[in-house]
Amino acid sequence: MKKRAGAPAPNDIFSDNHRWGDLDDWNRTALALHAEGGIHRIEREGFRPFWAVIDHAAVLEVERDPGLFTNGPEPVLATNAQIEGRQAVIKSLIHMDAPDHGKYRKVIADWFKPRTVGRLEPRLDELSAKAIAKLESARGEIDFAVEVALPYPLEVILAILGLPESDYPRMLMLTQQLFGQEDPDLQRGEVSPEVQAQVIGDFNAYFSQLTASRRAESTDDLASAIANGEIDGRTLPDLETMGLYIIAATAGHDTTSSAMAGGMQALIEHPDQLAKLQSAPDELMVNAVEEMLRWTAPVRHFMRTAQADTEILGQEIAEGEWVYLSYKAANLDPNVFDDPLRFDIERDNAARQISFGYGVHFCLGAQLARLELRNLFAHVLPRLATVELAGDPATMKTTFVGGHKSLPIRYSLT
Template sequence: MSTPIVDEAAKVLAEPAAYTDEPRLHAALSELRANTPVSYVDVPGYKPFWAVTKHADVLAVERNSKMFSNWPRPVLMSAESDEQQAAVGIRTLIHMDDPQHRVVRAVAADWFGPKAMRAMDLRITDLAKRYVDRMRDAGGECDFVQQVAVNYPLYVIMSLLGVPESDFPRMLKLTQELLGSDDEEYQRSAVSQEEKVGALLDMFAFFNDLTAARRATPTEDLASTIANARIDGEPLGDIDTVSYYAIIATAGHDTTSGTISGGMRALAENPDQLARLQADMSLLPQATEEMIRWVTPVKAFMRTATADTTVRGVPIAEGDSLLLSYISANRDEEAFDDPFRFDVGREPNKHVAFGFGIHFCLGAALARLEVNRFFAELIPRLTSVELAGEPELIATTFVGGLKHLPIRYSLR
């Protein structure tokens, strides 16, 4: 293999704090797309990887799931966290390749299909109204993330799983600690690396108890489906079962809350687009997709080459890791007209926020429904909105978005 191409700009992808500074992050990613779209990254604390930043290349890697495996490194974490999670034995859907992935994914697939979405629509619409009413009751000013955006999708996904409402605050805290382990506000400790997996172990303990309860007394919820699933006549192993819960609980909550809060910020900062949407609510499906592209709550996924290959002519060795930067792909000038413009009528909008190929997000339809129904309730009632303070983003390299969004508004 030839000497790897290295661009210093790519180091931001292994810097959680860089995701809290969007101008700096996007400047670096724009430089990479223009000059070094496949760049080698070797920074202290992380195992080396190739940064893939162009939309077309992300799609090409996602399409070729035999050449580019999810196992054993689906997410960018520190080398120490890689080792600790391997020791725990985590095996979620994002760790699996076909044929195992296809079979395990099928366990919960019906819960996120068209029939299930039709059945949930009324419930989600009712919840959207409830949380817009809470905005009204807050008196015209709130931290939109903490008072609205994190609670609405949490209620949806926990209800789907069958988790009692009394446990919702606990699950919110655990998901924030788990996905916000690089953020000082959410992490349990800035000192002990071992404590960074504490939230994961606590979540596993919670879902172990839930599994036991649903196996003893099955009910009509997703938790019962997972707890009592059988593959080739055998029940899912304990680790696989709780891993399934964990990925649904976290992915089904934080990604959607990030999109809703980021969408709210985009409307506040682009009043012309808010007015356009208010004048023509038929644009809401396109606006939903644009919010998802704009936020890109899942910042990146990783793949591992199963043989020597190339990406955009760059040699990649067997065993090398690749980081697929979704946030970069969704601002690619070759894939989107004026990609740094928030456009509620953008069409086409071939974003990769949900991934592509066999690992396309299982809960994409649910996320779209939640975002759509929330803004369908809010937009006609919203007469004004503006920022009431500085938005704050989560430090992360995986899933993230706003953690605080102070807004001032008036509602009908």
């Protein structure tokens, strides 16, 4: 049978953004793909062919060899048209390889060390209290994704960067547009290179001004560390400075809020697990959050490019070929996770989830994201006497960072 132009391959749950709108179906298909093998060739019109790696061990193996499998030149799945039409390329950590990557990562890494992140605990307590205040005033029905999960991580990032709360709406809009561009609800009109350039232009204008002010007067925040950062004794070039701001401002937002909303939905849909967690939050919270991360895998993938002929799981990979690392499917690998479609907060190896990636690019914000999730659920769950879905949740139809657009819940408080 002739393939329809642009039609996805039957095994393509990766590049087709519509498949990401129905996560139950996505999960079931991923599990079926595991039965066929750990690596799959995906050919779809409009995209360069790529190898989708879904096997947990193989994803780690690829990440363990960043010299052979580089992030550059294209670390995120994009159509040929997007790649060819791209106007401005702002290089951030995820676009970089050795030796630049390590040097730039060092400029901001201190701000994400456990001790530094631990200092944010009082701020997290405040934000969790704010979430509860919203639940109290909403009187029994709220969109948990919009009212709780979206604002929380964004306010944390603003606090680390040292930005005022008045900049909140602008950052919210821009991060959603950068990450959710394929989703019709979040677009600025058509998805096009011009639109992307416009979003990046807005970021540029905002952060150029910020750099100037922090260079004039340094304050104790991440924005000052970036503005005054040096590599090999020189201030960072403008585009790379922008890249660090953008990754710091965006990487921790939709990602963490997706895990929060997805975690809440999982608890609602598994009332036995919710009851268990409510009965012993101190003992179970750490593992429950790992299971929520395994379950939600908000960063769906990153790409690598093979720098030499090689093989993955016995499959030959040619130099220059594109490799898709499926964190979401790897978290459902039945060789690692027993009955992977079961949400189980006491799963004994939930911490083997690889939602934060692995190796030299391992998520800088992993510790922070975990603290945020633990803090929110530790505050909110004891107050929930009852909770159920009050409508259909809606998830973003994006191939990169995805999560909830809406999670309507009905609840009563103790």
